Amino acid sequence: MSDAPVLEVDKVRVSFSGRRILDDVSFVIRKGEFTGLIGSNGVGKTTLLRAILGLQRVDAGEIRVTGAPLGRRGRSLGYVPQRVNLDPDVPMRARDFVALGLDADRYGFARRTREQRGLVEQMLINVDALGFADRRVGTLSGGEQQRVLIAHALISRPELLLLDEPLANLDPASVQEIVALLHRVAHEFQVAVLLSAHEMNALLSVMDRIVYLTAGRAASGTTEEVIRPEVLSKLYGHHVDVLKIHGRVFVVAEPGRDNDDIPDHPNLTVS
Amino acid sequence: MRFLFEPGFFASAPVRTAMIIGALAAVISAVVGVFTVVRGQSFAGHALTDVATAGGSGAFLTGISPLVGFVGGGVLGAGAMDLIGVERLRSRDVATGIVLSVATGFAALFLFLDTTMNATTGATQQILFGSIFTVNPFIVPYVLALSVLTLFVLGFIYRPLLLSSLSSELASARGIGLRRVGLLFMLALAIAVGVSAIAIGSVLSTALLIGPAATSLRLTKNLRSAIGVACAMGVATTWLGVLLAYDSFYWIPSSQGLPVSFFIVALILVAYLASGVPAVRRFVARPAADHGHSRLTVRPFETPRSGARN
């Protein structure tokens, strides 16, 4: 692990429609780290990702990617949206889509050199997509398409890979495959990976760091550091318990607690 | 007041026919139009007016009743679109485009044959822009009958149509035959469009189909009130347009005045643009206008791609 951070989020504050969505969120990601941005739906994960991408205006605080403020990031950032809605009729093979990742922001027709085609082939092997490389992107399953999107983002050699809820609509087998793939991407290719999810259990074994987001506030650190009753209670603003059962983690509100101040969380059981 | 209602307005028979036919066309177009816009089928709706027009020019040529030509052409076109196109938004675009291409090809042929064989001139203009003032009053009962038929079909499929327009997944989960409902809707659309095209010309037909509906949907998300507002708007713009066109005869000294279609479309456009002004929206969206449980969120059932769609 090293040196200069790849992503620095520094006391970021975002509000819109009169609501404070993100309040003083700070964390740092270094090269090759696998970071999970965990929080329930509506809590601000997408807003935070959009802010990092430069698509959301930040009211206070700063975001730096590889030391440079936003606007100069260029190639150092790769983005994988949750899904891309493509018609099966669209004449674009998975292979072509990945190739587009090389230079989509350049002008002119695309003439692929042999070297470029070799790069594409290698990337397809890396994400284990060679089997369907020549099928149309619109005909791929969710998990298959996810891998193509990852390859597309990675081929321009970014330092940071952002994924927006990549596991949300996948079947359990695909979830495991994608998580394993991303783990390899982080550690073998030394690309910092930041993905958002509303459920952390699938990621427990591979996450180097977790950024736990709730109601605009965040706690970041390793899973051991963050997923503790003291830390989370402070974050939520009322007492929560952390249960570990069979290697899975559940965050639980104290029974009998007033329901009004308990935010929605899929792992939160209220009896 | 005299300035607004030029002499002879209420006495004139063509004007009376125009008002009746115009109102009928406006109402039927508004009702069908609201669904058309919600389903994102504005292109198909417009394309069918062109197809109906092609049918009309064929009728011109062969001497069949124009009503049969317009409505029949529209129905054929709707069937073809349904045959080629499927549920997906993009292939529907291509299906519409292909049918439109063929229809305009035939329109070219019919109009050409018409000019050479029958030596009639002005056929193109007549068919395209129609003339509400020269409609033969004897078609009024047929227009009425077909309008009633269309409304009946719509009423018959109202609930499945509503659900499938808002969410195709929900609808098929409930066992609604999306294909069948879609086809029935297209047929209703074709009849509505054919009827209004023959009465008021194909330009106006599209305008009355899409304009008031799009405007009312910007002002209210409740489908029932959207239909009501669209009807009111359609009739109002039509009558006002007829009035202004009649008056323009007198206002502009040398010529035959400006066509009705110009005024009606202008009014529709102004209404649409006005509905985008924040002050107007605030005025319209008073809480009292809400009917809680029937409020529906209206979205196309597939979001095509870029940019902010509402």
Add this chain to the structure above:
Amino acid sequence: MFSGFMANAWLVGTIVAVVAGVVGFFVVLRGAAFPAHAIPNGAFAGAAGANLIGLNPLFGLGVFSLGAALGIGALGRRGRSDAVTALALVTMLALGAAFLSQSTEYEPQIFSLLFGEILGVSTSQIVPVAVLGLACVLAIGLLYRRLMLTSLAPEIAAARGINPRVIELMFLVVLACSTTMTVPVVGAFLIFTLMIGPPAAARCFSDRPGTALGGSVVIALLTLWAAIACSYQTNWPVGFYVGVFSAAAYGVGRVYVAWGHARQAKATYLANEEMTPPTPALSR
């Protein structure tokens, strides 16, 4: 059939078909069929207007095309773009109706603006068509990758610093430009046909974007050439043949796709048959 005035028709037809094939590829990809229909149709009203006040119709065409493109681009962001396109179209046509009402002698003009007069194209029209055509193709070529990415995955494009709305607007302007140059020659309805049928057919035959684009151009060329030849022989309008032939091309494409699926289904079925061992009798 190839001499004299027909030479012009062949030449201009070739240019128009190439442009239509290239621009049309993106029209179909982006689901922009309605603007591709609305802009030329509305533009013809501009030509009528320009004629009325004694200006070169090309000027009216250009102004109305551009206005339509910008209007659709701007308004379409805030409301449903297809409803907006319809409104833009009828507004222009209504203006056209108003222009036409103020003059008398128009029938042949309208017909030719709508359906074209490619067989009667004059030599002086060739150069403007060629120049504008080249500009359109170059613009598409320059924006090629951005157009591809914004058409397929606008969020990824945005993340890379490409603004999808800007690209959309530029595409609409290119569409307007290709309209202006071709409407006088092939008519408003025809250019639309060439931009829909051939690209839709081409994508049935190839999975790759480059090949599909090339195929789109080839099919557009073949369609228009065949139409010109048939029109010359029978005297019937070119528009008729273009409409029928491009639909036929699409039909062939669809049949080809269906045939491919049938073959694949059969191959999968046979493979499964081979792989599944016969089920043993269930033990009691």
